[in-house]
Amino acid sequence: MVLIVLSGPSGAGKSTLLKKLFAEFPDKFGFSVSHTTRSPRGGEVDGKDYHFTTQENFADLVSTNSFLEHATYAGNSYGTSLKAVEDVESVGRHCILDIEMEGVKQVKTSGRAAKFIFVRPPSLEILEERLRGRGSDKEEAIQKRLRQARNELEYAEGGVHDITIINDNVEEAYSQLKSYILEIIGETQ
Numbered sequence: 063m064v065l066i067v068l069s070g071p072s073g074a075g076k077s078t079l080l081k082k083l084f085a086e087f088p089d090k091f092g093f094s095v096s097h098t099t100r101s102p103r104g105g106e107v108d109g110k111d112y113h114f115t116t117q118e119n120f121a122d123l124v125s126t127n128s129f130l131e132h133a134t135y136a137g138n139s140y141g142t143s144l145k146a147v148e149d150v151e152s153v154g155r156h157c158i159l160d161i162e163m164e165g166v167k168q169v170k171t172s173g174r175a176a177k178f179i180f181v182r183p184p185s186l187e188i189l190e191e192r193l194r195g196r197g198s199d200k201e202e203a204i205q206k207r208l209r210q211a212r213n214e215l216e217y218a219e220g221g222v223h224d225i226t227i228i229n230d231n232v233e234e235a236y237s238q239l240k241s242y243i244l245e246i247i248g249e250t251q
């Protein structure tokens with residue numbers, strides 16, 4: 063099984079592309095279930111949406127090197143455990159992680175083999191338009207995402223990913239993503 067790590071600035075189109083991939087290949091890929099110390103929101107199911115966990119248990123998992131990557135956002139910790147990846151692989155699916163730069167760095171140093179795909183927008187101006195178009199963020203959050211996008215793009219300049227996909231036309235970007243992924247999992251269409 064191949065561990066596939068997708069990253070890129072917020073708003074670059076990762077979810078859009080992955081949605082297409084899961085729709086076309088419903089049985090080939092899976093997302094791992096992350097651990098989090100945040101409280102469940104309405105309708106979220108433990109073990110399905112997240113493994114909801116205490117800060118203490120989360121710290122234990124960190125100290126036993128049980129996470130492939132983990133980070134803290136807005137006071138809550140999130141992580142992908144090695145076991146969560148194995149759970150996806152045990153049912154015969156390739157695990158896909160949709161994570162940000164710090165997580166990518168951790169997977170890289172974990173020693174676990176993976177393929178790294180970077181999804182980027184054609185320009186920061188277009189990224190800004192898309193973030194506004196998505197309508198899910200306030201102005202302050204958009205500015206924060208744009209600042210972070212610069213960091214992600216700079217990191218990617220170092221040639222740390224196996225492939226960079228520019229999401230200009232979504233169908234073209236999807237076609238590139240699909241052919242690369244089918245190639246690395248050893249399937250051709």
Ligand SMILES: Nc1ncnc2c1ncn2[C@@H]1O[C@H](COP(=O)(O)OP(=O)(O)OP(=O)(O)O)[C@@H](O)[C@H]1O
Nearest residue numbers: 071072073074075076077078192196229230231232
């Ligand atoms: N090629 C494209 N052309 C125009 N709009 C696009 C394209 N790809 C995605 N979008 C739009 O851009 C917005 C951001 O896309 P999406 O939510 O998939 O990004 P993301 O990388 O998953 O972001 P996040 O990391 O914040 O979850 C969405 O409104 C989406 O419909």
